[in-house]
Amino acid sequence: MIEINGDLCHKTLVKTQNHELAFNKDNDYAKWKNDIREKFLEIVGISAIKENASPINVTVEEEVECDGYKRIRFVFESEIGSFVPCYLLVPSGEEKKRPVAITLQGHASGFHNSIGVAKYEGDEAYITRGDFAVQAVKQGFVALAIEQRAMGERKTKIHEPCNLRMCAFLSMMSLELGRTIIGERMWDVSKAIDALSYFDKYCDLDKILITGNSGGGTMSFYAACLDERIKLSVPSCAFCSYETSIMNVYHCPCNIIPGALKYFEMEDLSCLIAPRPLAIVTGGKDYLFPLSGVEKSYETVKAVYEKEGVKDNCRLVTTDMGHWWCKDIVWDTIKEEIDKLGWKL
Numbered sequence: 634m635i636e637i638n639g640d641l642c643h644k645t646l647v648k649t650q651n652h653e654l655a656f657n658k659d660n661d662y663a664k665w666k667n668d669i670r671e672k673f674l675e676i677v678g679i680s681a682i683k684e685n686a687s688p689i690n691v692t693v694e695e696e697v698e699c700d701g702y703k704r705i706r707f708v709f710e711s712e713i714g715s716f717v718p719c720y721l722l723v724p725s726g727e728e729k730k731r732p733v734a735i736t737l738q739g740h741a742s743g744f745h746n747s748i749g750v751a752k753y754e755g756d757e758a759y760i761t762r763g764d765f766a767v768q769a770v771k772q773g774f775v776a777l778a779i780e781q782r783a784m785g786e787r788k789t790k791i792h793e794p795c796n797l798r799m800c801a802f803l804s805m806m807s808l809e810l811g812r813t814i815i816g817e818r819m820w821d822v823s824k825a826i827d828a829l830s831y832f833d834k835y836c837d838l839d840k841i842l843i844t845g846n847s848g849g850g851t852m853s854f855y856a857a858c859l860d861e862r863i864k865l866s867v868p869s870c871a872f873c874s875y876e877t878s879i880m881n882v883y884h885c886p887c888n889i890i891p892g893a894l895k896y897f898e899m900e901d902l903s904c905l906i907a908p909r910p911l912a913i914v915t916g917g918k919d920y921l922f923p924l925s926g927v928e929k930s931y932e933t934v935k936a937v938y939e940k941e942g943v944k945d946n947c948r949l950v951t952t953d954m955g956h957w958w959c960k961d962i963v964w965d966t967i968k969e970e971i972d973k974l975g976w977k978l
Contacts (some may be wrong), residue, residue: 737822840864844847847921882923
């Protein structure tokens with residue numbers, strides 16, 4: 634009998650994929666970087682998203698004094714029909730411009746966790762490590778929490794989300810429209826930075842970092858590929874070769890970039906962040922983003938940064954945990970990186 638294996642065709646194709654725009658140290662680096670930028674923005678659908686762009690109009694909905702900081706909720710429209718709720722946390726005390734930390738949740742119940750507010754069962758336990766924006770403001774940053782497209786308050790109203798895969802339906806709708814949720818989320822982050830000009834008395838827009846875990850880490854990487862105003866990217870539990878992770882472990886469809894493997898691997902995109910600092914945090918026991926794939930991919934990242942002449946601007950930090958936000962390790966890493974950048978909190 635012939636063995637029937639539903640995975641075999643795709644697995645064979647993954648192994649034999651050519652990656653037309655893969656990094657090659659002998660190629661014209663500047664041309665390659667430009668080519669990969671154009672192809673990446675094309676297949677995530679940025680041009681289609683731009684066609685539906687909306688002027689940035691910020692509406693402040695509330696201001697709340699908290700313990701050691703002020704919390705401002707605001708909403709803006711990133712494209713027609715897409716309203717983005719955000720929280721800005723501003724340290725108490727002297728009113729001055731401070732570095733901004735954009736903090737992004739992944740497949741949690743929503744960005745309310747970032748500000749330490751429990752809404753649903755399980756939130757209280759998660760918040761002990763998942764209140765990313767509160768952690769940032771306590772470090773001295775102005776913290777920006779953004780509800781990612783198709784998650785939390787922005788989840789589908791057509792279908793009841795299944796478990797944590799709340800963004801699967803909207804991800805597939807996006808693909809049918811010739812765009813991607815990845816591209817839409819990148820766009821939202823960039824437009825949120827535009828919106829911060831409304832709060833320029835608090836925000837030093839020349840000093841912006843981005844971080845988050847899992848799906849938040851994914852966007853911490855991709856958003857920095859799009860927007861050069863992000864001066865430091867610290868993705869946690871998100872960076873890995875597509876071959877080892879997305880193509881080998883079940884993930885939410887929100888991770889899919891159609892046709893990506895035809896052109897590049899995730900690590901090749903690091904050229905769109907370089908020479909700006911990139912500090913990758915990964916779990917040594919993370920089954921979703923296996924360490925073997927992370928370490929192999931990171932070799933390309935190092936080669937890219939060497940080409941840029943800034944080999945010390947990238948680093949890989951490995952924890953002894955699984956798919957887990959290790960807040961002390963993440964913030965220690967960030968502190969070390971901003972010290973090198975000369976940022977003062």
